[in-house]
Amino acid sequence: MPLALIGLGSNFGQRYELLCGVVTALQREAVELIACSRVYETQPWEAPDSVPSYLNAVVLVQTELSAEQLWAFCMELEVRFGRQRGVGARLIRSIDMDLLLYEQVILRTEYLCLPHPLMHRRRFVLVPAVEIAGDYRHPLLKRTLRQLLAECPDPGWVRPYGRLFPEESACRSQSGS
Secondary structure, eight states: OOEEEEEEEEOSSSHHHHHHHHHHHHHHHTOEEEEEOEEEEEOOTTOOTTSOOEEEEEEEEEOSSOHHHHHHHHHHHHHHTTOOOSTTTTTOOSOEEEEEEETTOOEEOSSOEESOTTGGGOHHHHHHHHHHHTTOBOTTTOSBHHHHHHHOOOOOOEEEEEESSTTOTTOGGGGTO
16 A cells, blocks of 8 residues: 655644544544654744744555545545635644655646645654654655755754654554554
């Protein structure tokens, strides 16, 4: 089954609970959770200082869904967990899910770009991604995620916050394995 890397973020409401809830729903309904990073509190990317900080994490999953199906399911979960789109929605998000990588697939459609076109420029994505998949090679840039983090131009701060499921760093007990 294909492996995929999904970025998660929240800066509105019960941020930690929303991240835990969306990961639980994701693994119950669509994927096998292989690993999840720690949760990090992060500076909002290219946003005014008034925007609340985010909690971010990355999960590595295995799924029978195609890239397009997995992306669509992530968008469905965003709505289910209160994501609003529209004016100001870029800055305040109850939940944000980005399909970062899906195997070595390179894909450009109206709605989905793989690999995620900005992931290599975002410290808040790379720090948690490196924690669980540091040697994974970016299919376009031909560099590992660890190398991309070392070269990342993003000056934003990223601070450890906790774990999604403190009892299991790899989340295996949560997925029923």
